[in-house]
Amino acid sequence: MTESKLILDGARVAQAIKDELAGKVQGLTKRGITPCLVTILVGDDPASATYVRMKGNACKRLGIESRRVELDRETTTEQLLAAIRELNADPSVHGILLQHPVPHHIDERAAFEAIDLAKDVDGVTTLGFAQNAFGMAAYPSCTPAAIVAILDYYRIPIEGKHAVVVGRSPILGKPVSLMLLNRNATVTICHSKTQQLDRIVGAGDLVVAAVGKPKFIPGSWIKEGAVVLDAGYNPGNIGDVDYEACLERAGAITPVPAGVGPVTIAMLLKHTVDAAEKRTSSFES
Known part of the structure; x- marks a missing residue:
């Protein structure tokens, strides 16, 4: 049943x-400029340390300088702010x-x-x-x-589609909703207080899962042919949707892992290189 699925x-x-x-x-390097990304890690959370290491390795493979600032768990907000100002x-x-x-205890x-x-x-x-x-x-x-980049790469239409975003965090749910709205989608944002969530998700042409709970969205909620973008990553390499069940109904779906995650890191690299180019251009103009 999944042969025609994308x-x-x-x-x-x-x-x-x-x-x-x-x-x-390469062009920047020839001009004596190495794009540089600094990652600040506060504390000893193993998952965070893994993410930082992955980002560092991705930088090195592309020729981007990767620096790590590691601060003790007892670091205060003011100490963290001082480190950021120095950078x-x-x-x-x-x-x-x-x-x-x-x-x-830190004011994030x-x-x-x-x-x-x-x-x-x-x-x-x-x-x-x-x-x-x-x-x-x-x-x-x-x-x-990354979510928008995936849609664009596969030439999946956004304009005129009903996008349902499950999650309203300030770094995922809210900004992706705005990005889809700016691309002329009709966007519904769902959260922990949303009523009849199953019906709302079931109306979505594009469904973005960004809730941070493993297998939170079952396959029965997904409309036939909908595009499912799973931005969740939970212990055991499990996303926010029930992948196998959603795969049966979706027209296209991102797996976890190897879905949104790698593109997120690629976008971080892109932004770092873009920032290096902009800084160079401002000095040369």
């Missing part, structure tokens, strides 16, 4: 993005990524806001969010950007 291969999309970036990185002032740094979540929003907008390659500042709302963000949040 599996949205994130690894393939990510490679296409990185292939395009390779030439840009803001470093002209060799083009992108800053604060790995989240941070320990509970204050830390995000401290990142220079020109180096906010993960789209976490409120100003970056506002620019995204107006369709003018230089660096939108990476996972939402």
Whole structure:
């Protein structure tokens, strides 16, 4: 029953993005500029450490400099802000990524806001969010950007479609909703207080799962032929949708892993390279 289904291969999309970036990185290197991404890790969460390592390895394979700033779990908000300000002032740094979540005692929003907008390659500042709302963000949040990149790569129409986004986080659910709205989709945002969630999801032509709960969306909720984009990643390599059940009804679907995740990292690399190019252009103009 699944032979006609379109599996949205994130690894393939990510490679296409990185292939395009390779030439840009080489061009910058010839001019004596190495794009640089700094990742800040606070505490010793093993999952966060794994994500940081994956991002670092992806940078190195493309010729992007990857630096890691590791801070103790006892780090205060002010100490974290000081570290971010130091990176803001470093002209060799083009992108800053604060790995989240941070320990509970830290004001995460204050830390995000401290990142220079020109180096906010993960789209976490409120100003970056506002620019995204107006369709003018230089660096939108990476996972939402990845979702749109996957749709574009496979030439899946967005305009005129009913997109249902399950989740309203400020770095995923909300920004991807705005990006789809700016592409002329009709968007419904669902959350923990939404009533008749099954009926709403069942009306979606595009369904974005961004709720952070394993197999939260069953196959019975999915409309026949709908496009399912699973942005969840839970322990055991499990997404937010019941993949096998949703596969039976969906027309196209992202797997977990190898779906949205690889493209998210590729978009982070793209934003870092773009930031390096913009900084170089501003100095040369």
